[in-house]
Amino acid sequence: MPESKRPLLSPNQYTLFFIICLSFICALILSLLASALKEPQQNAMELDRNKQLLIAAKILSPYGYFLVEDEGETFKPAKFSDQGYLVPSEDKIIPSGTEIMQVFRRRVSPFLVNAKGEETTFQKAGINEQAYIADYKKSGYYTQREKLIYKIFGNVPEGKTPAVQGYAIPLNGMGLWDAIYGYIAFKPDGNTVIGTSWYDQKETPGLGANIAEPLWQSQFLGKQLFQESADGKTDFKSAPLGIVVIKGRVSEVLGNSPKSHNSVDGMAGATLTGNGVTNAFRDCLAPYRPFLIKIHRSYKTGEGK
Amino acid sequence: MSSSKQSVLVFFTSQVWTNNQVLIAILGICSALAVTNRLSVAITMGISVSFVTAFSSFFVSLLRKYTPDNVRMITQLAIISVFVIVIDQFLRAFFFDISKVLSVFVGLIITNCIVMGRTEGMAKNVAPIPAFLDGLGAGTGYAIVLIIIGFFRELFGFGQLFGYQVIPLEWYASAENPEGYENFVLMVSPPAAFFLIGGLIYVFRKLQKTA
Numbered sequence: 100m101p102e103s104k105r106p107l108l109s110p111n112q113y114t115l116f117f118i119i120c121l122s123f124i125c126a127l128i129l130s131l132l133a134s135a136l137k138e139p140q141q142n143a144m145e146l147d148r149n150k151q152l153l154i155a156a157k158i159l160s161p162y163g164y165f166l167v168e169d170e171g172e173t174f175k176p177a178k179f180s181d182q183g184y185l186v187p188s189e190d191k192i193i194p195s196g197t198e199i200m201q202v203f204r205r206r207v208s209p210f211l212v213n214a215k216g217e218e219t220t221f222q223k224a225g226i227n228e229q230a231y232i233a234d235y236k237k238s239g240y241y242t243q244r245e246k247l248i249y250k251i252f253g254n255v256p257e258g259k260t261p262a263v264q265g266y267a268i269p270l271n272g273m274g275l276w277d278a279i280y281g282y283i284a285f286k287p288d289g290n291t292v293i294g295t296s297w298y299d300q301k302e303t304p305g306l307g308a309n310i311a312e313p314l315w316q317s318q319f320l321g322k323q324l325f326q327e328s329a330d331g332k333t334d335f336k337s338a339p340l341g342i343v344v345i346k347g348r349v350s351e352v353l354g355n356s357p358k359s360h361n362s363v364d365g366m367a368g369a370t371l372t373g374n375g376v377t378n379a380f381r382d383c384l385a386p387y388r389p390f391l392i393k394i395h396r397s398y399k400t401g402e403g404k
Numbered sequence: 405m406s407s408s409k410q411s412v413l414v415f416f417t418s419q420v421w422t423n424n425q426v427l428i429a430i431l432g433i434c435s436a437l438a439v440t441n442r443l444s445v446a447i448t449m450g451i452s453v454s455f456v457t458a459f460s461s462f463f464v465s466l467l468r469k470y471t472p473d474n475v476r477m478i479t480q481l482a483i484i485s486v487f488v489i490v491i492d493q494f495l496r497a498f499f500f501d502i503s504k505v506l507s508v509f510v511g512l513i514i515t516n517c518i519v520m521g522r523t524e525g526m527a528k529n530v531a532p533i534p535a536f537l538d539g540l541g542a543g544t545g546y547a548i549v550l551i552i553i554g555f556f557r558e559l560f561g562f563g564q565l566f567g568y569q570v571i572p573l574e575w576y577a578s579a580e581n582p583e584g585y586e587n588f589v590l591m592v593s594p595p596a597a598f599f600l601i602g603g604l605i606y607v608f609r610k611l612q613k614t615a
Contacts, residue, residue: 114472121479125486132493139497147500162567299504304441304592368589 146196147298149203152267155282155296156251157320158206159199161313164191167254185254206252207267211245216389219245237278239271241383248387251284265293266394268387272379275371277301279310279379283342285324288398289391290333292322292342297376307372318349318363324384324391327357335392341380344373415526415534419541426549426601427608431517436550436601437594439509443566446554448495448502450547452510454540456487457519461527461539468528480523481514488513518542553600561591 153159178188240247252261281297353359495503527535563571577584
């Protein structure tokens with residue numbers, strides 16, 4: 100009690116002593132907590148990023164369960180099997196974080212492409228993968244000389260070499276309020292979109308934040324990255340590259356015109372977020388154009404055989 | 405023994421019902437407007453605030469005889485901040501999806517009028533256990549209001565509950581069916597909560613008068 104301590108400390112000294120002790124104890128608790136929780140926090144962030152990539156690649160449903168593609172190009176719920184690959188399942192089982200990470204490591208592998216569209220690995224380029232991914236998240240990987248891209252492998256049992264099922268490119272952009280981050284996944288022809296996902300966005304809930312909603316993202320399947328010209332052909336060297344978020348509905352505004360294949364419905368009340376998304380697609384995909392052309396050519400020759 | 409136990413519990417029940425902080429004291433409105441457009445978010449926020457109010461009340465009360473009167477507000481703030489940061493770090497580590505949605509609002513629990521109001525208005529005058537129950541009650545009362553508002557906003561704003569579609573997608577307006585149902589866009593923006601809280605206050609007062 101302050102009274103009993105009066106001989107030792109004056110009231111002011113006691114106050115000072117009390118505050119210093121309190122601050123010290125609080126600081127101690129917080130620093131212990133921060134160091135104890137640092138690892139789970141980083142894991143949670145990494146898991147979230149990886150989940151978003153799997154959602155864009157349609158390996159994971161936005162509702163949390165795994166997906167497999169069947170012959171009809173439709174996606175069915177799946178579960179994680181002991182053999183390390185996904186098998187179709189009737190129930191929509193929500194997998195654990197470790198299962199998601201396991202599937203991510205098996206199905207997705209990051210690599211780099213340069214301005215000429217040549218592939219290289221982190222090892223060959225002498226770049227530390229972890230540091231690179233952390234350092235350029237904000238400024239965008241597309242601004243770098245060696246640009247980040249992910250290869251997505253098919254769903255095969257352990258021991259077999261999987262075919263490349265698609266690619267995914269990380270996206271950065273500016274929404275209405277703040278930076279937005281996402282992924283776009285496309286097939287090995289370098290043109291047909293598999294899906295997209297936007298995360299880490301702070302857009303208006305119910306309006307711009309719909310870019311993170313499964314319903315809005317679902318319309319990207321089958322869209323084309325390169326705009327078709329009027330004769331129905333695509334000139335990969337000069338065609339505008341990117342998906343355009345239009346005002347209104349594609350079916351009403353563009354009908355079945357060539358532009359409709361690389362446009363998606365806008366969100367009422369969120370035109371500026373839509374513009375931000377359009378710009379992000381255009382800016383982030385442009386540096387990858389040589390690479391997209393290259394994989395498209397090799398895909399076509401592969402088809403010719 | 406039983407009568408004293410009951411009297412301690414009154415601290416809890418009075419905060420949940422008769423002195424509900426949101427509906428009677430009209431405190432904590434700011435966050436009630438901001439984080440109630442999803443039910444899962446509203447519940448997390450309610451639990452977080454209950455945790456912070458309960459434990460900071462407990463520790464403020466524990467230190468009440470040692471706290472010099474001229475720095476009591478700073479002491480309360482320091483204790484509240486510690487618990488808010490604990491909650492924030494915890495959510496980021498284990499409930500990442502929800503912490504993404506709550507973002508700054510967890511940090512802003514520090515300035516939530518309810519927490520400061522309970523520590524200053526009650527905890528510094530009573531023993532730790534009643535103070536703890538009082539804080540827990542205040543948080544629970546707040547959580548209940550948030551859940552009611554969140555229920556209506558998510559149902560009418562998104563047609564979903566806990567992120568699952570409740571209103572069938574076939575009912576929605578489309579090109580073939582332009583007369584169909586459409587989400588009530590006002591519900592997803594904060595003003596909707598303003599009207600809902602107003603309506604809730606009216607209903608609540610009516611109920612209390614008849615009771």
